[in-house]
Amino acid sequence: MNAIISASDLASQLAGENPPVLLDVRWQLSVAKAAGEPSFDGRAEYAAGHIPGAVFVDLDRELAATPGTGGRHPLPDLAEFGAAMRRAGVSSGTPVVVYDGGQGWAAARAWWLLRWTGHPDVRVLDGGLPAWQGGLSTEVPEPAEGDFEPVPGATGLLDADGAAALARSGVLLDARAGERYRGEVEPIDPVGGHIPGAVSAPTNENVGADGRFLPAEELGARFKALGVSDGSEVGVYCGSGVSAAHEVLALAVAGIPAALYVGSWSQWSSDPSRPVAVGPEPQ
Known part of the structure; x- marks a missing residue:
């Protein structure tokens, strides 16, 4: 099944007999979050205009738990996640399309969570809202309650030990910017560098200039x-398990299954017992 959908195909499906549930997950990481301030969640932008029928989903509150030992964006409580998805109208038998403001990271996080917890038909709008050619709406929909019950998958998720082992036995991709991987700069986390054995693979290189x-x-x-x-x-890992979901999505587009280390560098670097590599080589 395709993991992404074009804007033209989405428009056709929304006008069809079995339209997908549409989730708006506009969000952007704030460096200030490291100081305890909230990230930009896109709620005001959603209110100002969204694809007709879309329901807003809050990444920080509904797609992640409170930051702590699990990293900046640990897995959400699955009962709460399921309740949020049902409120948004998500059912197991209905397709879901997710979009964000164009970066694709937040939409990919929602896509990954829904797929990992068992939803069979989830896609991301390729290019996000900027790719949408139709009109926008300020009407907030009131969808019928969905029936989706999340069941975590047996595979597809890594913890810190699993990521460390995979870096030696397979291929562990670091989706952050190259300078963070090399340890030259670290704007958010306590230590720069990467998991020993990981390969630098910035997620922004998976898309073209149009996103x-x-x-x-x-x-x-x-x-x-x-x-x-x-x-x-x-x-795959990143800073906090969001941009890495976008890389898992890119791998899915290429037909390559991949697991996500949700805790990512925010969890790894907060544990002084974990080794840190610096420089351009995996080591």
């Missing part, structure tokens, strides 16, 4: 150049 994903064959070639081969076990 849309590169074609599947180009993505496949990119990941092959980073060491991913047929049968490779692949994992």
Whole structure:
């Protein structure tokens, strides 16, 4: 099943007999969050105009738990996540499309959570809201309660020990900017650098200038150049488990399954017992 959908296909499906549930997850990381301030959650932008029928979902409150030992965006309580999805009208038998302001990170987080907890049909709007060619609405929908019950998957999720092991046995991709991977700068977390053995793979290189994903064959070639081969076990992490979900989505577009280390560098770097590598090489 395709993991992304074009704006034109979304418009057609919204006008069809079985329209998807539409989730607006506009959000942007704030460096100030490290000081305890909230991230930009897009609620005001949603109120000012959204794709008709879309329900707003708050990443920090509904797609993540309170920051702590699990990192800045740990897994949400699954009962609370399920309740939030049902309030948004999500049912197991109805397709879901998620979009954000164009960066794709927040939409990918929602996509990954829904897929990991068992929803069979979730896609991300390629290019986000900027790709939408239709009109916008300020009307807040009141969807019928959905029936989705999240059931966590047996695979697809890494903890710190699993990420460390995968960096040696498979391919662990670091989705952050290269300078953070190398340890040259670290604007948010206590220590710069990367998990020993991880390969630098900035997530912004998965998309073109328009914010849309590169074609599947180009993505496949990119990941092959980073060491991913047929049968490779692949994992991804980032700063807090959000942009890494976007890389997991890019891998899915290329037909490559991958696991997500949700705690990511925010969890890893907060534990002084964990080793840290610096420089351009995995080590």
